[in-house]
Amino acid sequence: MLEHLITTIGNAYPSYQAVYAMIGSVMTVLFFYKKIYKIMGIFFTRKFKPAKHNHKYAILIPARNEEAVIANLLDSIHKQDYDMSLVTVFVVADNCTDRTAEIARKCGAICYERFDDEHRTKGYALQFLFERIEEDYGRMSFEGYFIFDADNLLKEDYISRMNDSFDAGCKLITSYRNSKNFSESWVASTYALHWLRSIRTNHRPRSVLRLATNIQGTGFLFTNEIVRDGWKYTSLTEDRALTADAVAQGFEITYNDKAVFYDEQPVSVKVALRQRLRWSRGHLEAFVETGPYLFLNIFFGKLLVKTKWKRETVSFKDKGPVKGTLLALLESIRHRAASFDTLVQLTPVSLINIVRWLLISFFIYGCACYVNGIDDLSWITTGSWLGKLLRNFINPLLQVDSGWQALGLGLLMAFWRRLFYRIADYLENCLTAVYLFIIEYKRMIRIPLRKKILYCLTWPTFDIIGRWTIYLAVFKKVSWKTIPHQSQVTIDDIRQETVQRKAV
Structure with missing residues (x-):
């Protein structure tokens, strides 16, 4: 009975894959305007004339x-x-x-x-x-x-x-x-x-x-x-x-x-x-x-x-x-x-993405591998710039007959390909930090170059933590707790540093 269920699900994989692609396409269209925002944010912001009246x-x-x-x-x-x-x-x-x-x-x-x-x-x-x-x-x-x-x-x-x-x-x-x-x-x-x-x-x-x-x-x-x-x-x-x-x-x-x-x-x-x-x-x-x-x-x-x-x-x-x-x-x-x-x-996009990945690209894909086996599947996915680059040098292929071994390897490959995509995404996000350090240089406090390099490499963890905490938040009850504040920096310290920077 279990094998029959897996076979039924696996045979339906092409239909589910089409649904996965359709959801992705809809989200791409709906979120496209965000790319325009990014370009506008480089050059433009609203400006205000000096006030005529002081308000209470x-x-x-x-x-x-x-x-x-x-x-x-x-x-x-x-x-x-x-x-x-x-x-x-x-x-x-x-x-x-x-x-x-x-x-x-x-x-x-x-x-x-x-x-x-x-x-x-x-x-x-x-x-x-x-x-x-x-x-x-x-x-x-x-x-x-x-x-x-x-x-x-x-x-x-x-x-x-x-x-x-x-x-x-x-x-x-x-x-x-x-x-x-x-x-x-x-x-x-x-x-x-x-x-x-x-x-x-x-x-x-x-x-x-x-x-x-x-x-x-x-x-x-x-x-x-x-x-x-x-x-x-x-x-x-x-x-x-x-x-x-x-x-x-x-x-x-x-x-x-x-x-x-x-x-x-x-x-x-x-x-x-x-x-x-x-x-x-x-x-x-x-x-x-x-x-x-x-x-x-x-x-x-x-x-x-x-x-x-x-x-x-x-x-x-x-x-x-x-x-x-x-x-x-x-x-x-x-x-x-x-x-x-x-x-x-x-909209909790990360929740939508993890659900459709777990359901279709992981579980149903594994069932499809059980039915059809794995035929010349590359270990390196082309879904990222890193994969496209590495395929020019190495392209190991996997081939397994249908059955339980194919199901297990299919699940393993689905996980690996997702991890590979996230590695590429991590490296790409490091460039966002580089961009911010350059464009906001005049308004930042003074930071040594070695620390800037470190912070560019650690910056993507912010979004990673955001994804995982939203997964946990679905199941975990959360209470408000105090966030400790101990910094003794004053506005005079910041003003003095600004003056020193301008003098250099």
């Missing part, structure tokens, strides 16, 4: 046991060239057992303390903070809200640059995420390069096209309209959920390339794995929660969308019947394109 802002800093770094962030805020009488700094000391609250108050911030061990995500801390702001100040008394992590540092013109975007009418703005501990370890370097890649391949092109880029946890500004009824995002990755809701409501999420802040990256593999697993679980939850209405958005606009808040109605009637109709049409197209783009970004 609140800065929100959720912090859990951040006594080692929070003073440095607050110091960089106080050194802004913006009119600081228009800026109020709030800290929520969330389940802290150290001196975070004491230091925050000593540095001039308004600090609320929260103790709730059951609800431990950053989103719950922000929800609590917005409730306190409503009680004591009124959420709508501030025109916009910045959110930062306690380990961040702000370049001295950061708020002024973001105000340029806000004054231009932008409602959600993210910024240039640099790294203050880029060279502390190879793990930190992979994160630092990831943020730079996001800037070049996502933020810059989307800002030019007036689409919606993605919020990434910290270093962003949003209008008070979003929190009119409070903060609604308490999942493991509140930033993804906010992004999806904003896109569904028709908001453009733009990017300001001149607004620079510095972020501390994890330095150990253990901490990185813990954080990436949380990101992956949050990614899946955001896709399940927001994917369906983003899909509906593409075809029906906001007609069927139910999000956690509603945007104020945007009308073009005052532009006249012809111009107003044209602007409304263009806005509808922009909105649907942004919904498609965000849905593509949220």
Whole structure:
């Protein structure tokens, strides 16, 4: 009976292979625009004129046991060239057992303390903070809200640059995420390069096209309209959920390339794995929660969308019947394109790929080998540039009669060919790091050449970890845990290094 089942499955392999190819072709077409993004990101980004008006802002800093770094962030805020009488700094000391609250108050911030061990995500801390702001100040008394992590540092013109975007009418703005501990370890370097890649391949092109880029946890500004009824995002990755809701409501999420802040990256593999697993679980939850209405958005606009808040109605009637109709049409197209783009970004492509590979290219292929045997199968796959190169020099072939041995070798060959493809992909991705080191050279901290070479070689591990953590996140329950921050780099240290580099 088992042999009959294997034979039946193996005979159907050509049909399944066609399905595999069809899925791959569809994904290639749907993701092709990303190649255009990469080219645009080299040359273009949205630019903003100096603001005519200074706006009133609140800065929100959720912090859990951040006594080692929070003073440095607050110091960089106080050194802004913006009119600081228009800026109020709030800290929520969330389940802290150290001196975070004491230091925050000593540095001039308004600090609320929260103790709730059951609800431990950053989103719950922000929800609590917005409730306190409503009680004591009124959420709508501030025109916009910045959110930062306690380990961040702000370049001295950061708020002024973001105000340029806000004054231009932008409602959600993210910024240039640099790294203050880029060279502390190879793990930190992979994160630092990831943020730079996001800037070049996502933020810059989307800002030019007036689409919606993605919020990434910290270093962003949003209008008070979003929190009119409070903060609604308490999942493991509140930033993804906010992004999806904003896109569904028709908001453009733009990017300001001149607004620079510095972020501390994890330095150990253990901490990185813990954080990436949380990101992956949050990614899946955001896709399940927001994917369906983003899909509906593409075809029906906001007609069927139910999000956690509603945007104020945007009308073009005052532009006249012809111009107003044209602007409304263009806005509808922009909105649907942004919904498609965000849905593509949220889609767990690595899960789709591993499932179709395991099912068709591994299991069903092995059954086909059982039925048909293996006839002159090359050990070196041509599915990558590395395979095509090596075949010019060596091309060992495998030939086995049908049966159990063919099934076993077929499975082994499927695994080997996949591994070979990944090796080629790894080497190719090293070039991405080379590209980023070249194009972002002027904005990076100083890094020795030997470390740059090492970081180019280790950079692809970032995506490898991302794939495997998303596999694990399907089955593993994840809780929010503190990411330790210990870097003592200050904004003055970074400014001094910048001056020294320019002097060389």
